[in-house]
Amino acid sequence: MALDKATVARIAALARIKVTEDEQARLAGELSQIIRWIEQLDEVDTAGVEPMASVAHQKLPMRDDQVSDGGIRDKLLANAPQNPVATTRGFFAVPKVVE
Amino acid sequence: MTALTALGLAAARDGLIAKKFSARELVDAHIEAVEAARPLNAFLAETPEQARAMAADSDARLARGAARPLEGLPLAIKDLFCTENVATTAGSRILEGFKPPYEATVTANLWRDGAVMLGKTNMDEFAMGSANATSAYGPVENPWRRRGDNRPLVPGGSSGGSAAAVAARAALAATGTDTGGSIRQPASFCGIVGLKPTYGRCSRWGIVAFASSLDQAGPMTRSVRDAAVMLRSMAGHDPKDSTSAALPVPDFEQAVGQSIKGLKIGIPREYRLDGMPAEIETLWQQGIDWLKGAGAQPVEVSLKLTKYALPVYYIIAPAEASSNLARYDGVRFGLRVNGDTLDAMYEKTRAQGFGAEVRRRILIGTYVLSAGYYDAYYLKAQKVRALIARDFDDAFTQCDALLTPTAPSAAFAIGEKSDDPIAMYLNDVFTVTVNLAGLPGLSVPAGLSGDGLPLGLQVIGRAFDEETVLRIGQVIEEAAQFTAKPAFIAGGA
Numbered sequence: 001m002a003l004d005k006a007t008v009a010r011i012a013a014l015a016r017i018k019v020t021e022d023e024q025a026r027l028a029g030e031l032s033q034i035i036r037w038i039e040q041l042d043e044v045d046t047a048g049v050e051p052m053a054s055v056a057h058q059k060l061p062m063r064d065d066q067v068s069d070g071g072i073r074d075k076l077l078a079n080a081p082q083n084p085v086a087t088t089r090g091f092f093a094v095p096k097v098v099e
Numbered sequence: 100m101t102a103l104t105a106l107g108l109a110a111a112r113d114g115l116i117a118k119k120f121s122a123r124e125l126v127d128a129h130i131e132a133v134e135a136a137r138p139l140n141a142f143l144a145e146t147p148e149q150a151r152a153m154a155a156d157s158d159a160r161l162a163r164g165a166a167r168p169l170e171g172l173p174l175a176i177k178d179l180f181c182t183e184n185v186a187t188t189a190g191s192r193i194l195e196g197f198k199p200p201y202e203a204t205v206t207a208n209l210w211r212d213g214a215v216m217l218g219k220t221n222m223d224e225f226a227m228g229s230a231n232a233t234s235a236y237g238p239v240e241n242p243w244r245r246r247g248d249n250r251p252l253v254p255g256g257s258s259g260g261s262a263a264a265v266a267a268r269a270a271l272a273a274t275g276t277d278t279g280g281s282i283r284q285p286a287s288f289c290g291i292v293g294l295k296p297t298y299g300r301c302s303r304w305g306i307v308a309f310a311s312s313l314d315q316a317g318p319m320t321r322s323v324r325d326a327a328v329m330l331r332s333m334a335g336h337d338p339k340d341s342t343s344a345a346l347p348v349p350d351f352e353q354a355v356g357q358s359i360k361g362l363k364i365g366i367p368r369e370y371r372l373d374g375m376p377a378e379i380e381t382l383w384q385q386g387i388d389w390l391k392g393a394g395a396q397p398v399e400v401s402l403k404l405t406k407y408a409l410p411v412y413y414i415i416a417p418a419e420a421s422s423n424l425a426r427y428d429g430v431r432f433g434l435r436v437n438g439d440t441l442d443a444m445y446e447k448t449r450a451q452g453f454g455a456e457v458r459r460r461i462l463i464g465t466y467v468l469s470a471g472y473y474d475a476y477y478l479k480a481q482k483v484r485a486l487i488a489r490d491f492d493d494a495f496t497q498c499d500a501l502l503t504p505t506a507p508s509a510a511f512a513i514g515e516k517s518d519d520p521i522a523m524y525l526n527d528v529f530t531v532t533v534n535l536a537g538l539p540g541l542s543v544p545a546g547l548s549g550d551g552l553p554l555g556l557q558v559i560g561r562a563f564d565e566e567t568v569l570r571i572g573q574v575i576e577e578a579a580q581f582t583a584k585p586a587f588i589a590g591g592a
Contacts, residue, residue, distance in 0.1 A: 015421060041480065051478050055562075
């Protein structure tokens, strides 16, 4: 299946990546080429086959629901984009999201 | 005396214990070599002060006879491993300046065993690439050159900086990671040994995630024995990675040198690709003959779905990547590009922070996971993946390991294949099946191409049977007598 510019715009919005008009046309071409190549999988008969999500043949381990880590606020904030007000008070700063 | 940088990992370990030289001397020789190797652009960060401090500790331990398994051995670390307080970029602008406040389990294991960190190596951005061409910090040059041709070549990827550093004798060994061939293909291109262990053998905790069901860390070294030594330290169960296997770690070095007499070696018929260069075909046959000569028995096996492995990979890996890379949003760490709204900030940050190949793969991944396409693409790929894994299960009822070429070509020139994503993806045609099935795969340098470039052979084993893989790899190494050297050697001859 070929992807058109509108589809590229839609998935770019879902992926939160800004894509300009010019790039939409180029990406539609590139992604269509890749998707067409991928579609050779249609030749494979997969009737009755269970999808494989992981090769790890083990049950996911359980642990007690107890806090085992924490108290590292300064470490967590050390790589935050610097904002003189927020970072010194122990917050991450983002643009206003509530009117 | 041989230059200290020319030693292997095991030989340097033995030399330190025999007090032929000190850890300080060994690390100084390597710090110089790392500096001399700068034209290759193999390192993104050099950590000489840390290396000297670690070597001083090693000398103290060696003096009191308390050497750990990797005591004083200088290693390079792929920049995908989070290293505490040392910049970790994953080859991406979006992580420029990021200094992890924690250490990856694999690197922590290496330091626990006494290894010394020389620096962080360049790589394809978020490990997405096969030529080290997608790094935001520029391409890496392969230390090898074609005979009579001085054009710079790619080292392979994504662990291209690690492969180039080890081949150029700027590090005794290096860590790599392998999602579709990212350890084995650069090892083949640079004439070194690269081992992708079984999925779950090494913890993924603290490794920047690309495709979580495929990613696995492994050693890149100049001999099979060195790979065995290094893997023992890297491996082990880690409660912080839920897919890490709760299995004991064998002494892999014990397997190296053991006979392969009576082993059955599967030769997958579907790996004979149309248009494969004759010299690769010849090398493969040579490898079969070597193993036969050592008492193993080749058997033809079928991996019917081989040709579908790359399309499966290019659904599953981008799908997992699009999810894993959602965390780079400009809020808590890394690059932020301001926008009027939160969404505008996300979109601008991710557009500027990610390179073209990473953006392309996130978009593919988003598409194949999106409503209406999930079943047709993602679920279909997971089903074919199950069949590919079943092919291997069937093959292993007839043989103990498989022998294949590592890559369909030798190293190519920087800039070649860069305008055709699918041509680039085909580099991984022989390696990617192994990730899909979660098996161990080892690339061993086995010969030279017509124009003098290294070519590797790949040994594939059963899950958690790295020992058989290493045994066979050592037989190939011994038979191949691969003594050719790259054009550029950082530490002098």
